[in-house]
Amino acid sequence: MSLYRRRPQIFFLLPALFVLALVMFYPLIYVLWLSFHRRFLIFNVSEFIGFGNYVFLFLQDERFWNALYNTLYFTVTSVFLELVFGLAIAVLLSREFRGRGGVLSILLIPWVIPAVVSAKIWEWIYNPDFGILNFILKININWLGDPFWALNAAVLVDVWKATPFVVLLLIAGFQTIPNDLFKAAKVDGASSWHIFWCITLPLLKPTILVVLVFRTLDAFRVFDTIYVLTAGGPANTTETLSIYTYKLLFHILQFGYGSSVAVVIFVFTGIVTVFYMWLLSRG
């Protein structure tokens, strides 16, 4: 019997695994290798320094810790807001009403717009002098130029863009809850708040967990939106790990040190993923 007959799965899996290895795993190893070098692109500097980059990174680079803090703040805040806001909207849209389909379609628009375009849209809205936000609210906030407001402004843009995705998942999750449970609870005289808190929410846990995994990973890796919105300013208050890495690689051309930060990002996302997988498997 030919190999194809005996183990057909090899031929089916081969194309995918091959390109995945080429485009994802090989570069990862290359990045790892780069991270052990001092590689300054233009100046023809390339020497092996072992863990030197990592030592500097963790012990001396305040800009790294600043970027880490910004990334964590951004991730936690936006994911939390998206979840809460998304839940509210999902509840709102879980019942049938005329035009529900249209509303859902409108809701999807922010999600399908390119991140670059959405950042430009909001940059225009946030302009302190001729932006429509300050105009409507009749205030004078320096949205993208104030150390406090800038990161929050970025969070708002992310919430705008990603909440529709959360809503979709939650609505699907709602549909997995059998209706009889609700009917029974109503018959027993439970208030809607009580129903939501004690029945819906616990049963939604697996869905919520999936939402958390996707959104946490995406928020942690955010690049496009913030790069276009503020490019990391003012005073690096919106500089996330991805932006810091990008600047190191392509503005300052430090391919060695930049790679070490890239590896750190990868390790972090790995830890988060494993943690969530573990939570999911526990049911």
Place this chain on the structure above:
Amino acid sequence: MKRSIKLTLFCFIVLLFAFSSCDKKDLEEDNRVTIVFKYGKLFGDPEPIERLIKEFESLNPDIRVKDEVLPATTDEQHQFYVINLEAGSRDFDVFSLDVIWIPEFVRAGWLRDLTHVMPPELRKEFFQGPMEVAMQNGRVYAIPWYIDAGVLYYRKDLLSKYGFSPPRTWDELVYIASEIMRKEPGIYGFLWQGKQYEGLICNVLEYIWGNGGSVVENGKIVIDSPNNKQALGFVRDLIHKYGVTPKFVTTMTEDSTTRIFAKGRAIFMRNWPYAWNILEREDSPVKGKVGFSVLPSFPGYSSFSTLGGWFLGVNNYSRHPRESEKFVRFLSSYRAQKLLSLTVGYRPTLKRIYRESDIVKTQPFTAHLYKVFEHARPRPVTPFYMVISQVMQSEFSAVITGIRNPEDALKSAKKHIEFIMGIGY
């Protein structure tokens, strides 16, 4: 069966199209040599440049010039060139360079030595600032093409209404701005570029130099000198103490400051000469009401503007260096510069053009800028400038947003810069 044939055909066509934009190989057709000229989009009508190119082609029938415009900001262009030149790209022969990239590109060996194109007598005819940058280790690596420097714009109608003459010192500017702001409610005092990007450095250095300080002196980093501390503190005070500059200056770039000033909503603006064309447009609310001058300085010190402007360079990997040199010589010649200056109002790098009568008559703004350009000072001329710029951007931004005080910021900047220039990361 038919469906899969159609599918395969479709894929094939798509892939054909996709591959058709592969790396270009040789661009030689018939007997002519084709050189590629890449440059950032010039402000204004692109027609004069096209005309110049055609003229060059008719003067040199064996050369064809293919021009490609890079429509992006200076940072994006920098990234493009770095990524391509590091790969030894031959896709372009002549290209325009921002003044701050030149030391870096020279060090990397990407610019062809053009000393024979620029003999010493010719060098004297160009402004000193740009030549200082174009020459490294006694050799010329780029030809100054057009020059840019920071200018103070002011509402001469408002100043004369309240009996003020243009400020010579920064304190005078603050005083004038505060007075007028009180009498004309709702107007902004002084606008400049304070976003965390290269423009911020251009602005802050003008205060630092105007207070007799500098970043590097005789190879030593002196960015944390008391004079600089004072200057940086003043910039912060413009926003937080005197209130003549609005807090949102930390989001401002050239474009937004010009837009607001052009609506008549500010008294003073620091910007590049390009803004003049916008302010003097037919439908501009401030047409005829704007004056300009050299930037103020601090008492006892002379004023300096940050040198901007672009140069022409030849790719060291170019397959057609002779033809490229011819083109560069042509495009930076007196004739070409004069034409571009008369038509699109760009600022030439050859000094004598500023004194010619037709320029003085038709482009009075350009003619008067001569003084500003003579005092244009380049940013630290070192291959590490792009790295230093990143450091300074963060620190200056931290000061003007009020997060850090000038002393700490400058000390930290010094530490980082010394680290970079000492051993390289």
Place this chain on the structure above:
Amino acid sequence: MQKVQFRFYLFLVFVITFFAGPFLWQVITSLKPASELATLPPVLPSNPTFENYASVFKERPFLRVVLNSFIVATSTAFLSIGIGSLAAFALAKLEMKGKSVVLLLVLSASMFPSISIVAPLFVLLRALHLRDTLFALIFTYTVFALPFTIWVLTGFFKSIPNEVYLASRVDGCTVFQSFYRIVLPLSAPGLFSTAILVFIFSWNEFLFALVFTATVASRTAPVEIALFPGIHEVPWGEMAAASVVVTIPVVVLVFLFRQRIMEGIIMGAIKG
């Protein structure tokens, strides 16, 4: 009851305004002539004009760029479905050891931050002389879409009853014929949903397009929009017009195929 109805509609209006508002504002901005751009009031243009749209197409190679985006997105969708369905089929229907390992590998690839591998990928593409080609983007996007595609399609294939597959084998089909003639057509809706999602992802991708493309030959729409600002000027009117142009195709897709899109997301996220 009345109060609940009222609050319901109030919240609904708020939601719609919040999510659709910004895009609407962009459309309004794109219709404003240059002189009214940086002033508020007026909120609405006094004489709406299409000059921004005209200038976007006349002064820039925008049509070419949009065409590039379209070619890249469609090709990516095809390619990733092609390669991904093969792998998903193996994972869903075939007997093999180490299925969970493969699944885990595929999943781990989906959490790669693009920034982490953009540098070596660039070096690789350069070595293959593929820089500034559409193919480079198609290839990269396909691989990045693969984990999601495989994940989702495995779910869709699993939902096809095993008996159907086994019956076809008994009838004399080879494994591949079963896959191609039976399973694939049966899961056409699922394939379609996934293709749309991959299209949207590819249409919107930015980082790789920014780093890998050098000229108009391979530039895609998001990068072109990001490059609109010149050295000193920021053409807000034109950018607004370009944003609208770039968004319309995906918005149309969304309205037409909302059901399918939702199915795809749900299959990938919930049932996967």
